[in-house]
Amino acid sequence: MNDQSSDLAHVQRMWAEDAASAALGIELLEVGVEDGRGHARTRMVVTPAMVNGHGIAHGGYLFTLADSTFALACNATGRTSVAAGADVTFVAVARLGDVLVAHGRERVTYGRSGLTDIEVCREADGAVVAEVRGRSRALPPSARLGAWDTST
Secondary structure: OOOOOOHHHHHHHHHHHHHHHHOOOOOOEEEEEEEEEEEEEEEEEEOOEEEEOOOEEEEEHHHHHHHHHHHHHHHHHOEEEEEEEEEEEEEEOOOOOOEEEEEEEEEEEEOOOEEEEEEEOOOOOOOOOEEEEEEEEEEEEEEEOOOOOOOO
């Protein structure tokens, strides 16, 4: 993991507890901070369970890869952040066996809000498969009950 910030332990804990990403085989390639902005790269192989009736990767799986990358990038700077919304544009198809790589980079943070761009590409040829713009919201300190405690 790339780290220009002082500590990424909080992101490592978040990733270790991310059962959804683990179940899909999403691999963390890189997470860090550059110029004060979080960034992350992940990878996923399109499996038979991810292919829809058209014989292509279901858009929900492409978005999930992007969303996992989004979470890593917008939490890398130490702000406990969650998704407030996102827009996805599907650019090209992915097929069974394709290896997809997602790269997310925080564009800007303002107040407790932020914008993060995520690009999902086919590893073999670099073709862009999807583009996502995520909107994040940092939790206020009073809402942070511990390491990803969701009991309230």
